[in-house]
Amino acid sequence: MRCVGLQKWYSGVHALRDVTLDVHSRQVIGLLGDNGAGKSTLIKILSGAHTPDSGELEFLGAPVRIRSPKDAMRLGIETIHQYNSMVPSMSIARNIFLGREPLKWRVGTFGWLDRARMEREAVSAIANVDLHLRSPNALVGELSGGQRQGVAIARAMHFKTKVLILDEPTNHLSVRETNKVIDFVKGLPKQNMAGIFISHNLHHVFETCDRIVVMSRGNIVGDQPVGSITMKEVQDLL
DSSP: OOOEEEEEEEEEETEEEEEEOOOOOOOOOEEOOTTTTTHHHHHHHHHHTSSEEEEEETTTEEOOOOSHHHHHHHHHEEOOOOOOOOOOTTTTTHTTTOOOEEEEEETTTEEEEEEEHHHHHHHHHHHHHTTTOOOTTGGGGGGGGHHHHHHHHOOOOOOSSEEEESSSTTTTTHHHHHHHHHHHHTTTGTTOOEEEEEEEEHHHHHHHOEEEEEEETTEEEEEEGGGOHHHHHHHHHO
């Protein structure tokens, strides 16, 4: 994915200022910056929640317009937020297929869910990320925070996501659950996925990412491989 010259204004606030960024295949980027730096605006544009005022987006070398989250999902861009967007009152299987439910048959806008296929593929999806859950029919509301993030990552992997955006995915998790999520993120390149990992925890970023991008006041002020920059240098940029 490539962003070229992105600009975004909100009621007189210049949220993004000529942002250009490359996201390479099988690479995890740590996106850092204080509140108001432009991180959230950038990922909202990449995930289709907002559109830029100017600038271009390219995906797999071709220009694209991402006008909605469904556009992003169709391209293979998924976002996992710190407050996960899954539905607590629905099962793991239903959440994995939310918005992409397989149907046995369809008549116009009505159809019959293929529940057996959903359950079968949900079991495979959660096993692929080494989650040990008792049943694909368990309610997401019964899961811990780390397990919910694991299900969200399993969903992204099942649908062959190409770019996974993780917005503060370890917030409010226990140490054990945080370590599990970090392991998931480390495994993205082996799944042929790129990642954008947003966190205020520099230790997590340096442990997890291949490259660090720092934003400040709507600009990218640093972009270096992890081995070429120190935590002190990152803190000086923030």
